[in-house]
Amino acid sequence: MTDEVAYGRPPPPWCLPPQAPAEADNFRSTVIVAIEAAARTHQGEPSPTMAEMARKITGALDAA
Structure with a gap:
């Protein structure tokens, strides 16, 4: 709750309790849309650098 009040947004998905898989999926989807x-x-x-960064971010999200 402190993170939400202090920063105006919810905490990242790795801080969410295990019973919130829908929120983690929503976060992952939002990040991928932004990429x-x-x-x-x-x-x-996309440039090779942009493509590699997208792969790394998507891989990190998949591993979380």
């Missing part, structure tokens, strides 16, 4: 939107700001394919 995809950032990749679309460039013409054509």
Whole structure:
């Protein structure tokens, strides 16, 4: 609750209790949408650096 009041947003999913898988899925989905939107700001394919960063972030989310 302190994080939500202090920062105006809920805590990250790794801080959520195990009974909140829907919130963790929602967080993962939101991050992936943001990554995809950032990749679309460039013409054509994302750069190798952007593609690698997207893979790393998605991998970390999948592992959590």
